[in-house]
Amino acid sequence: MVVMSKQSSKMEQFCVVNSSQSTNTLIPLIDLSQPDSRSCLVKACEDFGFFKVINHGIPTEFINKLESKAIKFFSSPMSEKEKAGPPNPVGYGNKSIGRNGDVGWVEYLLLTTNSENDCQKIASVLGETPENFSLCVNNYVKAVKKMACDILELLAEGLKIQQKNVFSELLMDKQSDSVFRLNHYPPCPVFHGKNLIGFGEHTDPQIISVLRSNNTSGLQISLKQGSWIPVPADQDSFFINVGDSLQVMTNGRFKSVRHRVLANSYKSRVSMIYFGGPPLSEKIAPLPSLLKEGNNNSLYKEFTWFEYKISAYQSKLADNRLCLFEKITAL
Numbered sequence: 543m544v545v546m547s548k549q550s551s552k553m554e555q556f557c558v559v560n561s562s563q564s565t566n567t568l569i570p571l572i573d574l575s576q577p578d579s580r581s582c583l584v585k586a587c588e589d590f591g592f593f594k595v596i597n598h599g600i601p602t603e604f605i606n607k608l609e610s611k612a613i614k615f616f617s618s619p620m621s622e623k624e625k626a627g628p629p630n631p632v633g634y635g636n637k638s639i640g641r642n643g644d645v646g647w648v649e650y651l652l653l654t655t656n657s658e659n660d661c662q663k664i665a666s667v668l669g670e671t672p673e674n675f676s677l678c679v680n681n682y683v684k685a686v687k688k689m690a691c692d693i694l695e696l697l698a699e700g701l702k703i704q705q706k707n708v709f710s711e712l713l714m715d716k717q718s719d720s721v722f723r724l725n726h727y728p729p730c731p732v733f734h735g736k737n738l739i740g741f742g743e744h745t746d747p748q749i750i751s752v753l754r755s756n757n758t759s760g761l762q763i764s765l766k767q768g769s770w771i772p773v774p775a776d777q778d779s780f781f782i783n784v785g786d787s788l789q790v791m792t793n794g795r796f797k798s799v800r801h802r803v804l805a806n807s808y809k810s811r812v813s814m815i816y817f818g819g820p821p822l823s824e825k826i827a828p829l830p831s832l833l834k835e836g837n838n839n840s841l842y843k844e845f846t847w848f849e850y851k852i853s854a855y856q857s858k859l860a861d862n863r864l865c866l867f868e869k870i871t872a873l
């Protein structure tokens with residue numbers, strides 16, 4: 543993606559925001575090697591739906607290998623990259639996000655996590671075999687999925703749920719409908735004192751998302767009061783988002799975090815995100831052990847992940863997708 547010389551007319555389709563807000567709020571930091579991480583994890587999911595993880599044990603080699611392939615792919619000529627598109631449902635996408643008119647200052651690759659065929663066109667742009675590229679993706683995805691499952695098990699224990707794999711088994715299932723995404727945000731100069739939106743505000747529909755980026759900032763999370771907190775970049779750590787489905791399963795105790803990415807004025811941002819989702823047929827509803835006796839305080843109707851996914855993919859990025867599945871409570 544190249545910044546056009548006739549910037550003002552070309553940029554009008556993109557959203558811009560003031561990025562000058564400053565806040566002292568600190569992002570929860572979880573050290574997975576510490577024995578008290580369980581309670582810290584629960585608190586972070588309740589208060590923010592977002593946290594940073596250190597001592598995660600993901601081999602640096604897997605991260606670096608995949609990141610260099612992503613950089614190589616995104617540095618290829620546009621005519622080559624477009625051969626791996628459109629992202630329907632997997633492949634290369636540029637500026638257009640989803641199918642409902644959202645745009646951002648981003649180009650990306652979308653992949654499912656259980657199909658090798660996805661990789662053929664991407665591998666051909668990279669000039670390598672599909673096996674080679676998919677091994678690189680699989681090594682990385684397998685490691686972050688394991689970390690996501692460990693975190694979900696600690697969370698289940700922290701919530702005093704008897705079956706500690708109640709969340710993680712959904713990601714471990716062979717039919718798990720998980721997605722993997724590589725995003726590239728080219729640098730973009732500040733436009734009339736405002737930053738361009740790289741990826742507009744949204745919540746992730748799945749259970750949990752595991753994000754790793756290079757050292758370029760841009761990610762922001764929204765607090766309950768609506769203010770935005772910049773998340774300082776840290777290429778050695780991982781960032782975890784609670785997704786809509788985990789909010790439902792915990793009956794709203796954990797918050798699905800609203801987040802967005804602003805384009806950086808000087809540097810490219812490259813991020814890789816694993817979205818851990820359940821099998822399509824899985825019923826999503828508040829866990830009975832998290833409801834009061836009589837189960838009459840459930841905030842959500844039961845739905846399958848398939849139903850939610852169809853509905854989510856018909857929505858715009860910023861929409862509140864869960865409100866369609868909330869129970870109407872008497873005043």
Ligand SMILES: C=C1C[C@]23C[C@@]1(O)CC[C@H]2[C@@]12CC[C@H](O)[C@@](C)(C(=O)O1)[C@H]2[C@@H]3C(=O)O
Pocket residue numbers: 639640641642644721723744745746747748817854855856857858859
């Ligand atoms: C506008 C959209 C893009 C999205 C599908 C949707 O209709 C609404 C949810 C979006 C999102 C956000 C998290 C992930 O990046 C993503 C892959 C997902 O599962 O839901 C994207 C979808 C997308 O980019 O296709």
Ligand SMILES: O=C(O)CCC(=O)C(=O)O
Pocket residue numbers: 723725741746753755761801802803813815
């Ligand atoms: O690229 C990023 O840092 C975050 C992108 C994101 O939120 C998404 O792809 O859902």
Ligand SMILES: [Fe+2]
Pocket residue numbers: 744745746801
């Ligand atoms: Fe997201």
